[in-house]
Amino acid sequence: MAFDWQPIWLTLKLASLTTLILLIVGTPIAWWLARTQAWYKQAVAAVVALPLVLPPTVLGFYLLIMLGPKGPIGTLTESLGLGTLPFTFPGLVFASVFYSMPFMVQPLQNSFESLGNRPLEVAATLGASPWDRFFTVVIPLARPGFLTAIVLSFAHTIGEFGVVLMIGGNIPGETKVLSIAIYDYVETLEYGQAHLLSAGMIGFAFIVLLTLYLINGRLHRSHQ
Amino acid sequence: MKTLLSLLLLTLTHSLPGSGALMAAESSVAVAANFIDAARALARQFEKSTGHRIKISYGSTGKLYAQIENGAPFDVFLAADTQRPEKLLTSGLAVAGSQFIYARGKLVLWSAQDQLFENGETYLKKTAFKRIAIANPRTAPYGLAAQQVLNHLGIWHNVQARLVRGDSIAQTFQFVATGNAESGFVANSQIKGWQGPQGTAWQVPAEYYEPINQTAVLLLRGKNNPAAEAFIDYLKSAEARDVIEGLGYGIK
Numbered sequence: 472m473a474f475d476w477q478p479i480w481l482t483l484k485l486a487s488l489t490t491l492i493l494l495i496v497g498t499p500i501a502w503w504l505a506r507t508q509a510w511y512k513q514a515v516a517a518v519v520a521l522p523l524v525l526p527p528t529v530l531g532f533y534l535l536i537m538l539g540p541k542g543p544i545g546t547l548t549e550s551l552g553l554g555t556l557p558f559t560f561p562g563l564v565f566a567s568v569f570y571s572m573p574f575m576v577q578p579l580q581n582s583f584e585s586l587g588n589r590p591l592e593v594a595a596t597l598g599a600s601p602w603d604r605f606f607t608v609v610i611p612l613a614r615p616g617f618l619t620a621i622v623l624s625f626a627h628t629i630g631e632f633g634v635v636l637m638i639g640g641n642i643p644g645e646t647k648v649l650s651i652a653i654y655d656y657v658e659t660l661e662y663g664q665a666h667l668l669s670a671g672m673i674g675f676a677f678i679v680l681l682t683l684y685l686i687n688g689r690l691h692r693s694h695q
Numbered sequence: 696m697k698t699l700l701s702l703l704l705l706t707l708t709h710s711l712p713g714s715g716a717l718m719a720a721e722s723s724v725a726v727a728a729n730f731i732d733a734a735r736a737l738a739r740q741f742e743k744s745t746g747h748r749i750k751i752s753y754g755s756t757g758k759l760y761a762q763i764e765n766g767a768p769f770d771v772f773l774a775a776d777t778q779r780p781e782k783l784l785t786s787g788l789a790v791a792g793s794q795f796i797y798a799r800g801k802l803v804l805w806s807a808q809d810q811l812f813e814n815g816e817t818y819l820k821k822t823a824f825k826r827i828a829i830a831n832p833r834t835a836p837y838g839l840a841a842q843q844v845l846n847h848l849g850i851w852h853n854v855q856a857r858l859v860r861g862d863s864i865a866q867t868f869q870f871v872a873t874g875n876a877e878s879g880f881v882a883n884s885q886i887k888g889w890q891g892p893q894g895t896a897w898q899v900p901a902e903y904y905e906p907i908n909q910t911a912v913l914l915l916r917g918k919n920n921p922a923a924e925a926f927i928d929y930l931k932s933a934e935a936r937d938v939i940e941g942l943g944y945g946i947k
Contacts, residue, residue, distance in 0.1 A: 540874040557875045558826060558859045640859035640870065641831060658758050659833045 474667070477644050478652035485560070485648060486628040489567040493575040493624050496568065501579035501620075502605075516580075520573045527570070527633025534566050534638050558640035563648070566638060567628045574623040582616025583609065615690045622683045626676060721748040722922035723768055725759040727775035727909065728830075728863035729800060729837055729882035733942045734773060740938070741929045747922035755863035757834025763788060763914065770917025771926060773909065775800060775864075776836040780912040793913035797930050799945035800907030801883035802840045804897040807874050815897025818878075819848055828859045828870040828879030837864045840904040841880035847903045887943040909944075 504516055522530060538556040539545045545555045556562030590612060594604045610617070632650040639646035641655070649668060656665035726734040731753045738749040752759070752769065760779040763769055764786070772789070774780050777796070783789035804815045812818035829845075830838030838860070845851040859876050861867030864885065871879040872891060886896055911930060917923030929935055936946050 535873060535875065554825065555875060558870075636862060640826075640828070640876075641862070642856075642859060645856075655831070655833065658755070658761055658831075660761050660764065 475652070475664075478647055478649045478668075481560075481644065481647065482629055482649040485563055485567060486625045488564050489571055489628045490575075490621055490625045492564065492568050493571060494621065497572060497575035497620070497624075498579060501576045502583055502609075504576065504580045505583035519576050522570050523573050527631075528637065530566065530570060531634045531637030534562075534569075534634065538562060538565070538638070557638045558642060558646060560645050562638060563635060563646055566634045567631060570631055570634055571624045571627045574627045575620045578616050578620040578623065579613070582613040582619075586612055615687050618686060618690075619683065622679060626679055629672075630676075718921065719746040719748065720920055720922035721750060722770045722917060722920055722926055723750045723752065724771040724773060724923075724926065725763065725767070725769040726751050726753045726773045727756045727759065728753050728835070728865040729775055729884055730773055730798065730909065731865065732888040733798070733884060733939055733944070736938055736942070737930065737935055738926075740934070741926055745922075745925055745929075747925055749922065749926060753863075753865070755830065755835040755838075757831075758863070768916060769914055770920050770923035771911065772914055773797065773911045773930075774836075775907060775909050776839075777908050777910045780910045783912060783914070788915050790913040790915060790918050793927065794910050795931065796908045797911045798909040798939050800837065800840075800909055801901075801943065801945065802837060802844065802880055802899045802904055802907065803883045803886055804878060804899060805868075805871055805881050805886055805894060806878035806896075807872050807892060807894040808877065809892065809894060811878060811895040812897070815899070816848065818897075819845070819850060822850055822853050822857075824857065824877050826857050826859050826876045827854060828861055828867045828876035830864040830867045830880070831860045831862060835861070835864055835867075836907055836909075837880065837882055838867070840907055843904040844880065844899055883943040 500515075500519065504512060504519075535557055536542050537544045538548070540549060540555050548554065548556060556565055586609065590608050591604055594608045599607065629649065631648070632654070635646065635648055635651055636654070639648070639651060641647050641651055647655075649672065653665055653668045653672075656662070656668070724734065724738070731751070734751050734753070738751060742748060754762075756775045756779050759767075759769075759772065760774070760782065763772060763783060772780060772783065777794075780789060780794050784791060784794065804819070806812070818824070829841035832838040832842040842851065845854060859870055859879070861870055861879075864882055867879050868881045868885045868889075870876040871881060872889065878895075880899070883898070886893075911927065913923060913927055940946050
């Protein structure tokens, strides 16, 4: 039987795009959480962490309602001529950004917090602007945090299942990602195909994590 | 301590199948998703008149079949086709001779919007819709029937990119009811049981798809379970058949 590459390609596309968006959206959130003295800081942190503890079905349920033609976001996207998001690839990206948010924000926040004020103060006295300080001081120093955040967000999006099952509609090439393809094969007792994809996933996940740990270990040592 | 122990023993013995004072037993029934409303109604009646207890699990026929093949603890299987129960008979997981057709399914093209179409066939052939929901043909018999209809109309290949596949006919119905898909192929019984707006429906002519002969079978695990055997008998009774027919199925 011909091997179907489409779900793999689609999953990688979804995970890459989600990680990129999260990098852009999550970095300012993590920075703000690391530096702010606002009284509602912990409330924002709790909201960001919600997907960690909620069943994916809760997220799937509300996304289906909010993004549907009668929901507030659905009404908005329809009036913009974009149609509704459920059962589309952009819909999956939208859902994944929420779903994987804590995996981007938390490692970044931790590494921003561990920097302390000192390097920034030094850079400021040397005349660096806030943007300058962020790009030339914070980002290089927080490199292990960024690496962890990127890898975990990417890997977690690849592992997404429940939300996609609820708002995806199992459309080949559009929303039929790897985890759904495996589910489909198992349901139809096509264990050969299911094994191929599942064993591949285990190998992939192991290599990703091992690489991350090895690199982070080296970065850590070079810092000491 | 002694009283606690005897209390524990008492509850233990009472929870064993067939050991209650009235010989009331409990049976687990795997039900194809289209039949969930009917199964609940029938189980309620059955429990009232016999004192037995019925536990219902539901999903697509294909999913339930895969679960049974892998040792899922069900006593009775109410499938939405004949193929899966037959496969279970072949593999020896179902009791030979226990299979019978308990309902004939009817496929309907349905939309939650009012007056979406005058005639379902012209609506389908125009293919002017954005998304159409069907159940996954690989696991759900109603999805397979929907595929046959689209094939019959010669538009199966045209609509590929717009097909939304529900995990079961229950999810397919939900996709349509929430308006996330403008229309979809669902079971007649689902529309009958739906409390919301009636929308637009088109009864697909029976000759457009293979008959949906929903077959029940007693599973090996349910052999000698009085509740399972009694429930199978009850499904064949005139009373049960009236209920089933009233919920939008054919019987003969």
